[in-house]
Amino acid sequence: MSQDIWFRIKIIVRRQLRVYSIHGIALPCYTQRIIIIIHDDRLTPPRMRYLTVAEAARLSSFPESTISFLETVPPEIASGYIARAFPVATLRHIYMRMCAHL
Numbered sequence: 001m002s003q004d005i006w007f008r009i010k011i012i013v014r015r016q017l018r019v020y021s022i023h024g025i026a027l028p029c030y031t032q033r034i035i036i037i038i039h040d041d042r043l044t045p046p047r048m049r050y051l052t053v054a055e056a057a058r059l060s061s062f063p064e065s066t067i068s069f070l071e072t073v074p075p076e077i078a079s080g081y082i083a084r085a086f087p088v089a090t091l092r093h094i095y096m097r098m099c100a101h102l
Contacts, residue, residue, distance in 0.1 A: 019048055053078045061089035 019037045036051040043049075053075050057067045060082055070078040 053082070056082050060085060060087045063088065 019039050022038050022040050022042070037048050038051055039048050040046065053070050054067050056079065057070050062070070070081060
């Protein structure tokens, strides 16, 4: 295999090996798919799990109606929608600032 392919494999493996806490969440920016592992100590016994579509959508400040829709499509497609979307709260803030300057 070429060196470029090995470099891409290393990046994918590195990203998947990081585990984030549910307390004080600071998650990476996701641009294609949501492959985020979190340590959830609310479960019995505490264990690691993938971030759900609904959790990722809430972190991106999607409204509940949109989250309900995203839960009806396959997770791979829903995570792509979320990853490519501009956070709703950020977009709202930008529009409010633009309107204030008109």
